[in-house]
Amino acid sequence: MGDFNLALVIVAIAVTILVFIFNVYLLINYQHPDDKNQAYFPKFVVVLGLSVAALSILMLPADVANRQACIHSIYNGACNLTLPMKQLWIAIYILDAVLVFFVIPFAMFFYEGDEDNPLGKRIKSAMMWVVTTAIVCALVLGILYGIVGKVDFTVRHLSSATTNFPSTWSFSSSQQCIGNGQYQCSAYSASASSETTWTMRASFPEYIVALATIAGSVLFSIFGGVGIACLPLGLIFAFIRRPTAVITRSQYIKEATDLGKKARELKKAADTLLQEERSGSKGRKFRKNKKALEKELLLLEEDVKALEEMYPQGEQAETTWAMTVLGYLAKLVLGILGLIVSVAWVAHIVIYLLVDPPLSPFLNAVFVKLDDAWGLLGTAAFAIFCFYLLLAVIAGAMMLGLRLVFITIHPMKWGATLMNSFLFNVGLILLSSLSVIQFCSTAFAYYAQATAAQEIFGHTLQSLRGIKYLYKYNVFQIAFIILAGLTFVYYMALGWRRRKPAGRFQLSE
Numbered sequence: 001m002g003d004f005n006l007a008l009v010i011v012a013i014a015v016t017i018l019v020f021i022f023n024v025y026l027l028i029n030y031q032h033p034d035d036k037n038q039a040y041f042p043k044f045v046v047v048l049g050l051s052v053a054a055l056s057i058l059m060l061p062a063d064v065a066n067r068q069a070c071i072h073s074i075y076n077g078a079c080n081l082t083l084p085m086k087q088l089w090i091a092i093y094i095l096d097a098v099l100v101f102f103v104i105p106f107a108m109f110f111y112e113g114d115e116d117n118p119l120g121k122r123i124k125s126a127m128m129w130v131v132t133t134a135i136v137c138a139l140v141l142g143i144l145y146g147i148v149g150k151v152d153f154t155v156r157h158l159s160s161a162t163t164n165f166p167s168t169w170s171f172s173s174s175q176q177c178i179g180n181g182q183y184q185c186s187a188y189s190a191s192a193s194s195e196t197t198w199t200m201r202a203s204f205p206e207y208i209v210a211l212a213t214i215a216g217s218v219l220f221s222i223f224g225g226v227g228i229a230c231l232p233l234g235l236i237f238a239f240i241r242r243p244t245a246v247i248t249r250s251q252y253i254k255e256a257t258d259l260g261k262k263a264r265e266l267k268k269a270a271d272t273l274l275q276e277e278r279s280g281s282k283g284r285k286f287r288k289n290k291k292a293l294e295k296e297l298l299l300l301e302e303d304v305k306a307l308e309e310m311y312p313q314g315e316q317a318e319t320t321w322a323m324t325v326l327g328y329l330a331k332l333v334l335g336i337l338g339l340i341v342s343v344a345w346v347a348h349i350v351i352y353l354l355v356d357p358p359l360s361p362f363l364n365a366v367f368v369k370l371d372d373a374w375g376l377l378g379t380a381a382f383a384i385f386c387f388y389l390l391l392a393v394i395a396g397a398m399m400l401g402l403r404l405v406f407i408t409i410h411p412m413k414w415g416a417t418l419m420n421s422f423l424f425n426v427g428l429i430l431l432s433s434l435s436v437i438q439f440c441s442t443a444f445a446y447y448a449q450a451t452a453a454q455e456i457f458g459h460t461l462q463s464l465r466g467i468k469y470l471y472k473y474n475v476f477q478i479a480f481i482i483l484a485g486l487t488f489v490y491y492m493a494l495g496w497r498r499r500k501p502a503g504r505f506q507l508s509e
C-alpha cells in the first residue's frame with residue numbers, strides 16, 4: 001500500500017508540471033503576433049487559470065485513485081500517506097473563485113484599457129471596475145446568505161426498546177433485528193410523522209461555492225448541452241463540406257476579389273464605429289453593431305482560410321494540399337470518436353440520473369471493469385469523459401456566439417488569439433469546471449463513492465434552501481438533454497449545407 005501511495009504522489013507532481021508546460025505551449029502557439037513580448041501579466045493569468053481548470057478536473061480521478069489506495073488497507077495508518085484531497089479541493093476552489101471574480105476581470109480591464117494612458121492610470125481604472133464589481137457581488141452574496149443561507153436536511157427520528165443480547169442469531173423478513181419475533185427495527189415500524197426537517201446555517205465559504213457552482217451549472221447546461229452535440233457533428237460535417245479538389249486560378253482570382261470587396265466594406269464599418277466610440281457614443285446600437293461586425297470579421301477569416309485551402313500556393317503546394325486532406329480525415333476520425341463519447345454521455349445521463357431508480361450503473365460499471373483490467377485504466381477513461389464535457393462547453397459557446405447577437409464571441413485561433421479572448425475563455429472554463437466536477441461526481445457517484453469530492457458535493461450542496469429543488473428535479477440535466485437533442489436535429493437538418501456568402505454588410509441605424 002505504501003508503494004501505491006508513493007506512486008500516486010509522484011504521478012500527481014509529474015502531471016502538475018506537465019499541465020503547466022502544456023499550457024505555456026498553448027499560450028505561445030495561440031497568442032496573436034501583436035501580443036508577443038508584451039502583456040505579461042494577462043499571459044501569467046491565462047497559464048495559471050488554464051492550469052487550475054485542468055488540475056481541478058484531474059483531481060476528480062486523482063480522488064478516485066486516492067480512495068483506491070485506501071480501500072484495501074491492512075492497517076489503519078496506511079491512508080495517512082495518501083493525498084489530502086479535501087484540503088486540496090478547498091484550496092483549488094478558493095483559487096478558482098479568486099481568479100474568476102477578481103483576477104481575470106482585472107486583467108481584462110487592464111488589457112483593454114487605452115494604451116495611450118500611463119501604466120498607473122490603467123491599473124487604477126481596472127482596479128476601480130474590479131472593486132465596484134466586488135462590492136456589488138459582496139452585497140448580493142451577503143443578502144442571499146442572510147435570507148436563505150441555510151441547509152434543510154430531511155431526517156427521521158428513530159427509537160426502540162432494549163432487549164437482552166441473544167446467544168443465537170436468526171434474521172428473517174418478519175424479524176429484521178436482534179431478538180424474538182415481537183421486536184422490529186424502528187426503521188421499519190416508524191410512522192410518517194417521525195420524518196422532520198433539520199435546519200442549520202451553512203458556512204459562508206460553502207455558500208459561495210454553491211452559488212458559484214449554480215452559476216457554472218447554468219452555463220454548463222446551455223453551452224455544454226449544445227456543445228455535446230456540435231463538437232463531434234461539427235467535425236464530421238466539416239469533413240462532408242471539405243474541398244474535394246483544387247480550384248483553377250481564374251476561380252481563385254474571382255473569389256479573392258469578392259473577399260477583398262467584403263474586407264473593404266468591413267473596414268469602412270469599423271472606421272465608422274471607431275469614430276462613434278471616440279465621440280463617446282457607446283449605446284445599445286453601438287454594442288449591437290460592434291458584435292455584428294466581430295462576427296462578420298470572423299466569418300471573413302474563415303472564408304479566407306477556406307480559399308487558401310482550395311488553392312494552395314508556393315513551392316510546397318502539393319504538400320500543403322496533402323496535409324489539408326489528411327487534416328480533414330483526422331477531423332472525421334475525431335468526430336466519430338467524439339460522437340461515441342457524446343452518445344455514451346447522453347445515454348448515461350438518461351439511464352443513471354433521470355430514471356429513478358437508475359436502470360443501470362452503465363459507465364460506472366465500465367470504469368470499474370477497466371480498473372479491474374489495469375489499475376489506472378478506468379481512472380484514465382474517467383478523466384477523458386470529464387475533460388470532454390469541458391471541451392463541449394467551449395464548442396457550445398463558440399457555436400451560440402456565431403448565431404446569437406447577444407452572446408459575445410471570443411474565438412480561439414492558432415496564432416491569432418488576442419489576450420482578451422484568451423482571458424474570457426479561461427474565465428468560462430474555470431467557472432464551468434466547477435459544475436463539471438459536480439456533474440461528474442453525481443453522474444459517476446457509484447464509481448466515485450467515498451471520495452472527498454462526494455463529501456463536498458453531497459448533501460450540503462443539494463440541501464441548500466432554494467437551491468435544492470434545482471437538483472431534486474434534475475433541472476440542469478433535463479436542460480442539458482433537451483439542448484443536446486435540439487442541436488442534433490439542427491445539424492441533421494442544416495449541418496451538411498455549405499454557408500452561403502453573406503450580402504453587403506451595413507450598420508444598423
